[in-house]
Amino acid sequence: MAVKQFGDGLATAAQLTSEVMESYEQLDISKGKYVGLVLLPAVFVFLGSVVGLVALPLPFAARVPIPMFGGLVLFAAVIYPKIYLSSLETKIDNQLHLVMTHMTVLSTTNIDRMEVFRTLAQEEEYGVAAEEIGRVVHLVDTWNQSLDDACRRRAQEVPSDAMADFFDRLGYTMGAGQSLEEFLVSEQDVMLAQYETRYESALSNLEVMKDLYMSMILSMTFALVFAVVLPILTGNDPTATVAAVIVLFVFVQLGFYAMIRATSPYDPIWYHPDERAPGDVKLWGSLIGGGGLTFVLIGITAAGMFGYGPGLPGLLFFLDDVRLPLYLAVPISPLIITGVVLRQEEQAITARDGEFPSFVRALGATESAKQSTTTDVLTTLRDKNFGELSEAIERLYRRLNMRISTEGAWRAFTRDTRSYLIQKFSEMYLVGRRMGGDPKMLGELISKNMNAVNQLREQRRQAAMTFIGLLYGITAAATFAFFIGLEIVAILADLTSDFGLDQMDIGQIVYPGAYDIPLIEYLLLTVVLFNAALSSQMIRRIDGGNPANGYIHFVLLTWLGAGTAIATRTLVNAILSI
Structure with a gap:
């Protein structure tokens, strides 16, 4: 069994290597230019990152992400041609059902079949799919090939397997004498079945991504908690360690956002016309109002922090103690106005x-x-x-x-x-x-x-709802873990200071003096804010809605993190102080 799995792994790696090498042949520039302009600079970046791992005067934990970044740059440069072709295939597949429906509609009219192809080739909204149809038209008009020969020839080079199969069958069918209308009408059920299969496959991949995302984020949460707690026993610089783990946390979330963006089916809900549309005043008013109030609150908060006014305590005068997380959550709260208005419009659409x-x-x-x-x-x-x-x-x-x-x-x-x-x-x-x-x-x-x-969109909405629940749960759990560790460290530091333990032999075991608790709290709150921003955009990518609609989740996730942070520190302090 182990030998078989090893052999399968080698076969998969060999196939992937072959596909990457073949993709270099299909780039818009020569292989020599790509090597000189992209691969060599990426190699130098990787070598420089390795040198930085050895030479930079930073703690080892802070130096570890540097070669990881360099390796990521080199890896991306090597496989970029394959990624580029895959992106072209995705763009074609995303539009293929609309292209085929449009082609079927045109074929039922009284125009020539070449006019059908010429009309679709001019549809800029179809992007790469329209360009491929334009190449078929070019073969017919410039090289005097028949339409069926042009379709079969282009089928050998088109990046999308689905479109290649369509061109191939279309070419052979028309060559056999069947009309374009008969072929396309009979293909509708096949096209819809293929589209549904691709759409549902993308949703299934999102389910896998959801489980993988939860595992990785929980792992990074434990790593960040250890980075907060362990320096009190080791004496390392906790700020540098926490910052290094936060960088890794950010990279992991950005990586998952990129994968979710690539995996989610392309199915936009909104149409954005060039002309003015009804409701524009309401939508723009909510955006300007929510954004304007946010900037005003940020200005008031910042002015108060620098001693130029009452600041946030003046706005929250009814609170005896304005905790630090509120400085994060309160200023961005007006953005929920924009989110609510756009959500209502999206539901109407x-x-x-x-x-x-x-x-x-x-x-x-x-x-x-x-x-x-x-x-x-x-x-x-x-x-x-x-x-x-x-x-x-x-x-x-x-x-x-x-x-x-x-x-x-x-x-x-x-x-x-x-x-x-x-x-x-x-x-x-x-x-x-x-x-x-x-x-x-x-x-x-x-x-x-x-x-x-x-019907497919309804399945997508269900997938989005489960992902939303996951993100809110992870946000609450991760924030609780962050701040329970921070509060334990803060209490230990206070106890050490109160009893003068840092002057005794126990000071060689516990190192509370290395901690800058307010700075570490700032860093942890930065993670909360970044997580809220990226999670809200993940939700928008999954459900296909307007990005501004994500302001609702951005504000709610930030408040959830801030509230959890305040409640955790208060609860732990009350329990340990008994």
């Missing part, structure tokens, strides 16, 4: 997304049955209750009834909804209708795709 499939399916079926315009259909359809979407539908009807251009009316409709998916699918429906597509088929196609995405 989610509700509109849930109603849109029913609306577009009813719109397409009615247009097809009555053989009438969208305006005539909306005359009766707007009376139906579509929840949060009803107001936007009413505005769409009024704009169309006022003879505003159809494109302008639908563009304003997507601004009203602020939904990324509604914007994309509304554009597809509009283009399909303008080019002669069957409205019933368009409505059913778009409704089916958006229902599938909404």
